[in-house]
Amino acid sequence: MDRGKYAKYVMLGPAVVVTLAASLYPMYFALVTSFRDWRLSRSLVPQDFVGFDNYVRAFQDERFLNSFIVTIKYIVISVSMSIVLGLLMALLLQRKNWLNTITKTLMILPFAVSPALRGFSWKFMLNPQYGAFDKIVDTVFPFMADINWLADPLWALIMLAITEVWGWSPLVALMFIGGLGTINPEITEAASLDGANEWQVFWRITLPLLSPIILLVTLLRIIFSLKIFDQIVTMTGGGPGDATQALNYFVYLNGFKFFDFGYASALGYLLLILMLIAAFFYVRSLLGGNES
Amino acid sequence: MIKTPMQRIFAVLRVIGVLFILYFVTFPIFWMALTAFKNNRDAYSTKIFFEPTLNNFRILFDGNPYDFAPLIMNSVIVSVTTVLIGVPLAVMAAYAFSRYKFRGQNLLLVLVLSAQFLPATVVLLPYFIQFRNFGLLDTRTGLIIMHLTISIPFAIWLVKGFIDSLPEEIEQAALVDGCTEFQTLRYVTLPLIMPGVIVATVFTFVGSWNEFLFAFIMTTSNRARPMMVGLLALNEIDGIPWEKLSAASMIIMIPMFILALTIRKYFVAGLTMGAVK
Numbered sequence: 001m002d003r004g005k006y007a008k009y010v011m012l013g014p015a016v017v018v019t020l021a022a023s024l025y026p027m028y029f030a031l032v033t034s035f036r037d038w039r040l041s042r043s044l045v046p047q048d049f050v051g052f053d054n055y056v057r058a059f060q061d062e063r064f065l066n067s068f069i070v071t072i073k074y075i076v077i078s079v080s081m082s083i084v085l086g087l088l089m090a091l092l093l094q095r096k097n098w099l100n101t102i103t104k105t106l107m108i109l110p111f112a113v114s115p116a117l118r119g120f121s122w123k124f125m126l127n128p129q130y131g132a133f134d135k136i137v138d139t140v141f142p143f144m145a146d147i148n149w150l151a152d153p154l155w156a157l158i159m160l161a162i163t164e165v166w167g168w169s170p171l172v173a174l175m176f177i178g179g180l181g182t183i184n185p186e187i188t189e190a191a192s193l194d195g196a197n198e199w200q201v202f203w204r205i206t207l208p209l210l211s212p213i214i215l216l217v218t219l220l221r222i223i224f225s226l227k228i229f230d231q232i233v234t235m236t237g238g239g240p241g242d243a244t245q246a247l248n249y250f251v252y253l254n255g256f257k258f259f260d261f262g263y264a265s266a267l268g269y270l271l272l273i274l275m276l277i278a279a280f281f282y283v284r285s286l287l288g289g290n291e292s
Numbered sequence: 293m294i295k296t297p298m299q300r301i302f303a304v305l306r307v308i309g310v311l312f313i314l315y316f317v318t319f320p321i322f323w324m325a326l327t328a329f330k331n332n333r334d335a336y337s338t339k340i341f342f343e344p345t346l347n348n349f350r351i352l353f354d355g356n357p358y359d360f361a362p363l364i365m366n367s368v369i370v371s372v373t374t375v376l377i378g379v380p381l382a383v384m385a386a387y388a389f390s391r392y393k394f395r396g397q398n399l400l401l402v403l404v405l406s407a408q409f410l411p412a413t414v415v416l417l418p419y420f421i422q423f424r425n426f427g428l429l430d431t432r433t434g435l436i437i438m439h440l441t442i443s444i445p446f447a448i449w450l451v452k453g454f455i456d457s458l459p460e461e462i463e464q465a466a467l468v469d470g471c472t473e474f475q476t477l478r479y480v481t482l483p484l485i486m487p488g489v490i491v492a493t494v495f496t497f498v499g500s501w502n503e504f505l506f507a508f509i510m511t512t513s514n515r516a517r518p519m520m521v522g523l524l525a526l527n528e529i530d531g532i533p534w535e536k537l538s539a540a541s542m543i544i545m546i547p548m549f550i551l552a553l554t555i556r557k558y559f560v561a562g563l564t565m566g567a568v569k
Contacts, residue, residue, distance in 0.1 A: 015385025114502030
């Protein structure tokens with residue numbers, strides 16, 4: 001064996017081991033478990049294979065269907081808010097001046113706040129008695145004074161999304177600013193000279209040119225929204241009722257609260273399928289960007 | 293250039309818009325920072341002026357009933373070890389993926405990429421069961437293993453992007469001159485991809501430090517529990533003591549802010565694995 005070959009395997013070996021450990025092994029294990037009856041309350045070791053029973057059970061389980069709908073609603077709210085807000089921020093911050101530079105620097109801070117902490121911080125600010133956000137809203141919009149944010153099913157979901165939008169929309173904006181920078185100013189200038197107003201330039205030129213990045217960011221946001229978990233624990237606990245019990249949290253409840261490993265694995269696989277669909281499109285637009 | 297009144301109005305509106313962004317981005321952080329220095333009574337008011345106190349920070353460490361010192365220790369040990377093991381492995385793997393051709397390469401790359409999209413709850417279950425068998429539940433070693441499984445695939449992908457953008461000729465010259473592959477990586481490639489390695493290091497560290505779900509389920513005592521999960525213990529009869537939680541949050545957040553700011557130029561590129569620069 002020559003030296004080059006030897007080095008290649010040494011360098012790759014650990015990576016292969018870790019990758020297999022990080023993806024292939026858990027995927028295989030969860031798949032096998034999802035076809036089994038394995039309730040820790042009854043037995044420490046896995047019981048019989050039960051075919052697709054766990055999957056069938058999921059589609060008959062109203063709580064699963066609820067968590068699926070919650071997840072979809074959550075994705076729609078959270079992704080659309082962060083894209084729209086991100087775009088708005090990008091347009092405002094596009095020009096180079098000292099105020100914008102400071103703002104753009106501070107904009108990465110929310111992302112460095114862990115999701116669990118974002119949940120805590122917003123829970124504190126939303127408290128109807130002493131929360132700062134609640135106080136501000138009450139002052140600016142007196143008609144909203146009676147809202148108890150985390151006790152209302154829809155508001156709780158929106159606020160859960162806000163914690164994520166707070167962390168993400170500044171980064172989305174920074175990505176868009178990068179994209180705006182690549183648009184040749186001659187194109188927009190030419191349009192202005194031809195009599196297009198700013199509004200028309202935005203809708204007809206800027207937005208279409210930005211669409212590849214918007215697509216990429218949307219897919220990235222969908223992937224992360226599917227994973228929503230930490231804030232549910234620290235902010236809503238899945239409530240009120242089961243109004244914020246997103247899929248990832250529902251898998252956790254079945255696996256680590258009810259210790260129903262078989263069922264939890266099947267649920268996890270259903271989540272995994274959703275994730276892989278989103279990931280497929282993400283990777284395609286990530287790698288195929290130049291081809292299309 | 294002479295500005296029309298309309299342009300002036302727009303300029304002012306734009307500045308107001310930017311100030312609003314600044315407010316939206318910083319207010320939650322500012323509010324927690326403020327609350328961290330309030331006494332118990334002031335924390336439950338929206339006062340901006342109050343008599344500041346360091347009491348909340350002291351209480352977190354006096355062992356009665358809170359003792360965050362071992363939790364900080366756990367966080368530091370887990371994050372540092374994850375970086376020290378994860379980053380070098382990822383750099384070597386990224387180099388191999390970028391520079392060599394071998395059978396099954398594409399399949400492996402897809403697996404590396406897909407590891408990042410696995411829902412954590414799916415990954416957790418097999419590890420929870422295995423860790424129970426091997427006695428790794430509630431140990432720092434167990435937590436480090438979990439954190440390596442999430443950070444290495446991401447770091448490989450990130451560093452690979454940096455190596456791919458280097459021309460191969462640079463390394464070939466070194467190899468012809470008699471360097472071994474490892475020396476080439478160490479003395480030729482590594483210095484050139486240092487920004488990428490630093491970004492990978494920061495992302496790995498921050499990711500491990502802020503990680504919640506794995507630590508939440510895998511740790512049951514102060515033996516291995518990191519700061520992040522320790523916050524859940526801040527729960528008293530009359531609810532969450534926000535002034536203490538805010539103080540603890542400051543201890544968690546400030547090092548992460550410093551790290552994030554050191555790589556601010558690469559933050560966006562790092563997050564999208566180089567797709568958007």
